[in-house]
Amino acid sequence: MRYTIAHRTRYRYPVPVHESHTIAHLQPRSDLAQYCTRFELSVSPRARLYAYADRYGNDVHHFAVLPEHDTLEVVARSQVVVVRGAAAAPAALPRELIDDDPALDELWDYVHESRYVRFCEELDALLSSIGIPGRGDDAVAWFRTAAQAIHDGFVYESGTTSVHATVEESIALRRGVCQDFAHVLIALCRRAGIPARYVSGYIHSGSGETLGAEASHAWAEAYLGPRGWIGIDPTNDTWIDEQFVRVATGRDYRDVAPVRGVYTGPSSSTMSVDVAVEALSPAQQAHTFAEQQQQ
Amino acid sequence: MLSRVAESLFWTARNVERAEDLARLIDVTATRSVDRAVDADRRWRSAFGVAGIEPPFDRRVDRASAVEHIVFGVETQLSIAACVRIARRNAIGVRAELTTEVWECINGLYLFVEAHSPRAVGPDGASTFLRSIRDTAQAFGGLCDATLAHDDAWEFLRLGRFLERAAMTARVLREIEPDAGPHVWELVLEVCCASGPFARARQQSFEPNEALAFLALSATFPRSLRFCLHEVDHALHRLSGAPVGTFADGAERTSGRIAASLDFAGANDLAREGTANFAARIARSLDDLGSAVTEVYFPRVPVG
Amino acid sequence: MRSILDRYAPAPAYDEFADALGRPRAHYAALAATLDGISWADFRHRVTTVNTVLLQRGVTFTVYADARGTERILPFDLIPRIIAAHDWDRIARGVAQRVRALNAFLLDVYGEGRILRDRVVPRELVFSSPHYEREAIGVRPPRDVYVHVSGIDLIRDADGAFLVLEDNARTPSGISYVLENRDVLKRAFPRLFDGYDPRPVDDYPLRLRDALLAAAPPQVTEPTIALLTPGIHNSAYFEHTLLARRMGVELVEGNDLFVRDNVVYAKTTRGPQRIDVLYRRVDDDFMDPLYFRADSTLGAAGIFNAYRAGNVTLANAIGTGVADDKAVYPYVPAMIRYYLGEEPALQNVPxxxxxxxxxxxxxxxxxxxxxxxxxxxxxxxxxxxxxxxxxxxxxxxxxxxxxxxxxxxxxPVVTLSAHPTVVEDGLAPRHIDLRPFALLVGDHVDVPPAALTRVALREGSLVVNSSQGGGSKDTWVLAD
CATH class of the missing domain: 3.30.1490.270 (Dna Ligase; domain 1)
Structure with a gap:
């Protein structure tokens, strides 16, 4: 599948502010299953853009607007080819193969708490209702069961939580948005000793039923030993397939927030986000393919 | 030097100058009002006007309310006590730029004012108290001149001191009613520390227009508008390095314009414009000058 | 005449001044002779003189948080602590070795992580350290220097062996006391120096400046240094003003700085002034609200971007706190062997x-x-x-x-060495420690003979920290 994505973030300040410094995690990743063929970031007021690769391999952009301004608009346009194929469960995997994996030692961060992924009594209660995979148990099936438990037991409702809901709050309310569901699933994995990380990205809505398509999306990946990092979307209860575009990974939302920043001025501001993910038709795909061949 | 340091020095000097001027204003107004009780209400109202502080609407405007609000007022940044606090707070941040003498002077002034209250000062002690403030504030200026190197830091102190002094003189003039008689002008001269110098300069009988011209246009009296503006102008040129007569930035253009308008004005021009109109115009220009200095030397937003 | 040494009884610990028989050690002999000639009355008079000098200086030690602007000073004890040349050689060697190892450790844990993979230091300890700064992973500081300035706290056990008690690899303070103590003692009590020529301490600020200049980004030809202070309410503000003045660099606060195009500038009355080296006395967490504590105004937004881009040296670098985490401390000797292939010249406390x-x-x-x-x-x-x-x-x-x-x-409780110290009615032994400061200049470590001796003024106390009733002594490092 080939997608074009437009992601616009706009801040409005009632009183002009100055010295805005902003970090953006907006560039889709290029890896074995997807390739970002085009990426363009535009900022208004104009600012010089800088980029670096962070420790997770994400391409991060940052910029500063020093003079006074009362709006700040960040528009990212990207084209991504996804070759993941249809959703499918990986082959079963006995849990101990994760524990014995030589890479486990270096994944310390993914089996411990992080800013938004905290262990708590609510989490332990949820985990014991799902069960902790022991020796011989299939970790793949368990991962799916955990995601399902969230999907079936939690209400997707935007506006119930702030951006910074804790795992404790999300479980207590049994409500949240994709980000909260991802944090809860990650917390379940980590508490069970399975490395897990946060993924931010986009989902293309094939049907009207897809949740989270109107904004940037988030899900979780678990490190399943020899199977590598495997993603599940607890919001839509599905393995990650070609409808998904990965943008950035990290310990939790804090590491990969699409746009965040600081500025000098009064703290009140309003933010609006628009995301459009369009799949190119086969004809369009052929066209852009030809275009690329010529280059 | 760092803009923050320069700005702190500037505001230290401005606030000390303001405290001194207000202390004299209250002291002189109180002394004069004893002689002319009928006029007292008007005089105290104009004192509030000079200070830029709203007089209490539900009370008599008299010496007690002036001491409470203009001297000790806590709800305003404009009272003497507030100015002294602000001056010290600014001085703390630039302690390393100041000599021990200068620091101890400003710290001493602060401790002295903090140790007093309207009650502690009482009905009879006000004059002594206000004189101490005035003396210490004047000593501050003297110590700055005598113990600091006359470099950029000192120029920012000078800039603050003379800009505030000019503004005070303008505000005093602005409060004068068109029909003000000689006794009002005598009070104004005294408030501006000008009774003696004016008498020596004039020697003959008293003319309100001449008092106005003296306070506005004297080239040698250190509280006249013209004198203050020339000090400001010199300080700005020393800071920018531009020769006097040329203009490197908005602050120098504004100060040059005001100074020139005073250089070329005569007593009759002022009389024609009217004291209050003239003073209000100068006060506005001085506000512009303050903004221009801020823009040039202490920009809030870093230069793009 | 009653000498002030008459009633000095050595402590049941290693006594710096007297040997097991109660005789002055060789390097204290001249001081003992001088003290013998001073009556208690005369000495008390000197104590008063010193207090007066300190009081006069106290203006610069002013604690502004106190409305009266009164001063608070670290109590200064008049009897100098003397370190023999051979002892100092070992200290300097051990400190230098340790600092090289700590710097190598930081370069490693923020880079490849070899020592963790080789399980010489448990990954758990590093990754669970609150000071292991993940943003700094993969960000190499200019010239690979992390610990430009450090203070290594040493004590002496009952046998007189120097042991490392803890490392301070973030923003160690106390050098201002070293400078002031020497100055005050020279003025107030020159006679004590008879027979001694202690190595000077007053070039420390210049040596610090050299270290900072050497750490500047390589592409900068004439680096500008600034000292970043949290401001007047910081307890070490006096030290910041003193060092800035003596180094001849600007003392800046967070609000004085801004970042444009990944370059740090100070706002001056003559426009932006580029800053290449920031000797910062502000903790990591407060350096950049964009990456660390968003509510901090003590640093400047974007500084970390400038640092990552290699346009500014932060001294010390971001993330050095993982090296002086007390849980990592037990592994420092292993680091020395691992990185340097040497045996530690100074041992740890078990x-x-x-x-x-x-x-x-x-x-x-x-x-x-x-x-x-x-x-x-x-x-x-x-x-x-x-x-x-x-x-x-x-x-x-x-x-x-x-x-x-x-x-x-x-x-285990280590009984710190003791040293004659002025008390109510004469001299008595009080426990002391030693904080030498180390400057990393490229891959060479400069250990200036300017060390801080702290003394626990309460009888029997083993806690020398100033916040816990400690004082300080002038510390004389003898030349050969």
Whole structure:
């Protein structure tokens, strides 16, 4: 599948502010299953853009607007080819193969708490209702069961939580948005000793039923030993397939927030986000393919 | 030097100058009002006007309310006590730029004012108290001149001191009613520390227009508008390095314009414009000058 | 005449001044002779003189948080601590070695992580350290220097051997006392120097400046240094003003700085002034609200971007706190062997790591004999002195250790060496430590002979921290 994505973030300040410094995690990743063929970031007021690769391999952009301004608009346009194929469960995997994996030692961060992924009594209660995979148990099936438990037991409702809901709050309310569901699933994995990380990205809505398509999306990946990092979307209860575009990974939302920043001025501001993910038709795909061949 | 340091020095000097001027204003107004009780209400109202502080609407405007609000007022940044606090707070941040003498002077002034209250000062002690403030504030200026190197830091102190002094003189003039008689002008001269110098300069009988011209246009009296503006102008040129007569930035253009308008004005021009109109115009220009200095030397937003 | 030394009785510890027979050690002989010729009355007079000098200087030590602007000074003890040349050689060698190892460790844990993969230092300890700054992973500081300035705290055990008590690799303070103490003692009591020519301390600021210049980004030809202070309310503000003045660099606060195009500038009355090296006395967390604490105004937004881009040197670099984490301390000798292939010239105090099950059990069983320290605390706070503790205090610590073992280490009580110190009615032994400062200049470590001796003024106390009733002494390092 080939997608074009437009992601616009706009801040409005009632009183002009100055010295805005902003970090953006907006560039889709290029890896074995997807390739970002085009990426363009535009900022208004104009600012010089800088980029670096962070420790997770994400391409991060940052910029500063020093003079006074009362709006700040960040528009990212990207084209991504996804070759993941249809959703499918990986082959079963006995849990101990994760524990014995030589890479486990270096994944310390993914089996411990992080800013938004905290262990708590609510989490332990949820985990014991799902069960902790022991020796011989299939970790793949368990991962799916955990995601399902969230999907079936939690209400997707935007506006119930702030951006910074804790795992404790999300479980207590049994409500949240994709980000909260991802944090809860990650917390379940980590508490069970399975490395897990946060993924931010986009989902293309094939049907009207897809949740989270109107904004940037988030899900979780678990490190399943020899199977590598495997993603599940607890919001839509599905393995990650070609409808998904990965943008950035990290310990939790804090590491990969699409746009965040600081500025000098009064703290009140309003933010609006628009995301459009369009799949190119086969004809369009052929066209852009030809275009690329010529280059 | 760092803009923050320069700005702190500037505001230290401005606030000390303001405290001194207000202390004299209250002291002189109180002394004069004893002689002319009928006029007292008007005089105290104009004192509030000079200070830029709203007089209490539900009370008599008299010496007690002036001491409470203009001297000790806590709800305003404009009272003497507030100015002294602000001056010290600014001085703390630039302690390393100041000599021990200068620091101890400003710290001493602060401790002295903090140790007093309207009650502690009482009905009879006000004059002594206000004189101490005035003396210490004047000593501050003297110590700055005598113990600091006359470099950029000192120029920012000078800039603050003379800009505030000019503004005070303008505000005093602005409060004068068109029909003000000689006794009002005598009070104004005294408030501006000008009774003696004016008498020596004039020697003959008293003319309100001449008092106005003296306070506005004297080239040698250190509280006249013209004198203050020339000090400001010199300080700005020393800071920018531009020769006097040329203009490197908005602050120098504004100060040059005001100074020139005073250089070329005569007593009759002022009389024609009217004291209050003239003073209000100068006060506005001085506000512009303050903004221009801020823009040039202490920009809030870093230069793009 | 009653000499002030008449009633000095050495302590039941290693006495710096007197040997086992009560005779002055060789390098103290001349001082003993001088003190012998001074009456207690005369000496008291000198104490008064010094207090007056300090009081006059006190203006510069002013604590502004106090409305009266009164001063607070670290109590200064007149009897100098003297370090023999051969002892200093060993100290300097050991400190230099340790600092090289700590810097290599930082370069490693923020880079490849070899020492973790080789399991010489447990990954758990590093990754669970509150000061292991993930943003700094993969960001190489200019010239690979992390620990430009450090202070290594040393004590002397009952046999007189120097041991490392802890490392300070973030923003160690105290050098201003070293400079002031020497100056005051010279003025107030020159006679004490008879027969001695201690190595000078007053070139420390210039040596610090050299270290900072050497660490500047390589592409900068004439680097501009600034000292970043949290401001007047910081307890070390005096030190910041003193060092800035003596180095001839600007003393800046966070609001004086801004970042444009990944370059740090100071706002001056003549426009932006580029800053290439920032000797910062502000903690990591407060340096850049964009990456660390968003509510901080002590640093400047974007500084970390400038640092990542290699356009500014931060001294010390971001993330050095993981090297002086008390839980990492037990592994420093192993680091020295691992990175340098050398044996440590200075030993550690034996230390139990409470996150290890076996060691924790041992600690919990022997609390009355041990000193328990919080790995995240400093300044003598959060300690349990076993022998002096109550049952209730021990119970509270035991609970805390079981709940959060990573946050505690324990050590046997080491009786610090003692030194003659002025008390109410003469001289008496009081426990002391030593903090040499080290400057990393490229891959060479400069250990200026300017070390801080802290003294526990309360009789029997082993806690020398100024916040816990400690004072300081002038410290003389002798040349050969």
């Amino acid at each position: 230390t139990f790591d409470c996150s290890d099950d076996v060691q924790r059990a041992h600690v919990l069983a022997r609390l009355p004999e041990l000193v328990v320290k919080r790995t995240t605390a400093s300044g003598g706070y959060g300690m349990l002195m076993g022998p002096a503790s109550t049952t209730a205090e021990r119970a509270a610590f035991a609970d805390a250790i079981r709940a959060r073992p990573r946050e505690f280490i324990a050590q």
